[in-house]
Amino acid sequence: MSEIKGFSDLKLNSWLFTQCDTMGLKNPTPIQQNCIPRILAGEDCIGCAKTGSGKTLAFALPILQKLCEDPYGIFALVLTPTRELAFQIADQFAAIGKAINLKKCVIVGGMDMMVQGLELSKRPHIVVATPGRLADHLDSCDTFSLQKIKFLVVDEADRLLGGHFDEQLKKIFAAVPKQKQVLLFSATMTDALDKVKQIASNKVFIWEEEDDAGIATVRELDQRYVLCPKDVLDSFLVEVIRTFRATNKNGSIMIFTDTCKHCQLLSMTLNDVGFTNVALHAMIKQKERLAALNKFKSNHIQILIATDVAARGLDIPTVELVVNHIIPNVPKEYIHRVGRTARAGRGGMAISLITPNDIKLLHKIEDTIGTKLTEYKVDDKEIVTILTQISVAKREAEIRLDETDFYEKKMINKRKKLILEGKDPDEIEELLEEQKRKKHKKRKKEKQLEQTIST
Structure with a gap:
């Protein structure tokens, strides 16, 4: 591979590296140097590098380049485990895609489903979603389709493919076309690689950051x-x-x-x-x-x-x-x-x-x-x-927290979870009561401990 100095050496369109320049990004990081050309060449890709190494741009830049060659919606779906990360990724897409009037939408829990459904029906170019909420939309409305997406990105792949999201992912993978590019990125790569091969149809390019010292965290x-x-x-x-x-x-x-x-x-x-x-x-x-x-x-x-x-x-x-x-x-x-x-x-x-x-x-x-x-x-x-x-401040905080509906919210969430697991309603109440008793015992012990410390 010829030496890569700037974004202009990555076969990217001039408007993209101009955008990078305006954002103060001068030189591509190793993961960007290695993955961007392969993604542009149409290969499926697994990229693994330490946190803070520029993984988001490694998939955002080639996706935006392909999008401007053939613009339509929904063009790419990005899955991520947390809501905050979904907003951050969408912001990065928006910052670079400004020049081509990019339309993006974020589909995460905790926001109005009707509003989200309306956004999806307008066919944005890029959809960034957490699996749970996207699966809910696939279940409840038919105003949008993922059948034409060109790219499926799984960010923080080790967490998403670690087992917690299997049900939702099954639903999402069934809704996307067979012919697509699959891009997986993470800071830590685990045995999730086998699962990847099941959803990636093409030849997979795997790039893992090498560190001679064998240190998994950055030197700085x-x-x-x-x-x-x-x-x-x-x-x-x-x-x-x-x-x-x-x-x-x-x-x-x-x-x-x-x-x-x-x-x-x-x-x-x-x-x-x-x-x-x-x-x-x-x-x-x-x-x-x-x-x-x-x-x-x-x-x-x-x-x-x-x-x-x-x-x-x-x-x-x-x-x-x-x-x-x-x-x-x-x-x-x-x-x-x-x-x-x-x-x-x-x-x-x-x-x-x-x-x-x-x-x-x-x-x-x-x-x-x-x-x-x-x-x-x-x-x-x-x-x-x-x-x-x-310890006095903590005790007062505990009393104040008891007076709010914090624990009530927690109980509602626990009930929901147990109902979804198919538990019997009476059994649920018994389980929750048992948990309450254990917590009460634990707090009593903590109180006694604090009293002995202060005396």
Whole structure:
């Protein structure tokens, strides 16, 4: 292959590399250099590269080139696991497709289905969707067809093909034509490759980023850990933020935790102790999620607390620190989380709070990423001084959360899920009551623990 210096060497139309130039994109990344020519040549493609390596443009540019040669709708379908990522991909398509008056639409849950159905009936060029909501539309309305699409893109392929979305994907794959180009992209490639061969008809071009060092995270990322007791995790988190802020006044911080409830509680607690933040999790309405994300992206608010909803694909250039408040059980999810910083050649830091129970998991993560985490020093004496303030703030946040309909919403969602699984209504109520009892016991224990700490 001849040496590729700029976008103009990729056999792209002049209007496309002019658009890239206007957006400040001068040189294609390795995944773009390797995949774009093959996609333009009509091959199916699987691209695997670290987060922040420009995967979206690797499929958006060739799709837009093919679209302007033969414009019609619906031309391409892009599937992605999270709503926020769907909006981000659509925005990138819109920014580059401005010159050809591109029409795109985003089909995700949490938004009005009637409005979406109307948008689909207008046959936009590009549809970016989450599988669940698109499958709902295929079930409930016949105002649009996916039978003529030229491209099927599966972004974050490992997550989409990991089993959670099988039912919806079956429905979607049945609605698309046999003759199409299939493009799969992800930061981590798993055994999902076999599934790919079932839906890709042509010869598949597979490109995986090589890294001589065998490290699955980018070199610019400084990865650290803080060892702390489980009961005082939140106080250690506050001290980590304070220590980081002492040398970095303006960089944005993303904090990842495990559940919607923890995410909401942590957000309320930190807001109460003076760390203004926004939360992002599945129990928040879609419009509020987008508003929170926009505040964070525009740097109006510099701390975002999230569940793994935000771990995939989101590109927020100002993120300089990622904190794992609760370390993920799966090393692959760690890679996606920490990939929110040190993107596109910029530097960044990831700090994981590790309890004694997490040591094995830490080693597993280190084995997977091929590098060792180093310790991040925090002042233990400072933690002792803020301990009571943090636990009181958390207790108050729990009381306030109890007074809202947060848990009610959660119960409704659980009921829906169990009904869809075909469970008996009486059985459902018993199951939910049992879960309530267990939670009540757990909270009682936590209360007793906090009282012994403060005395």
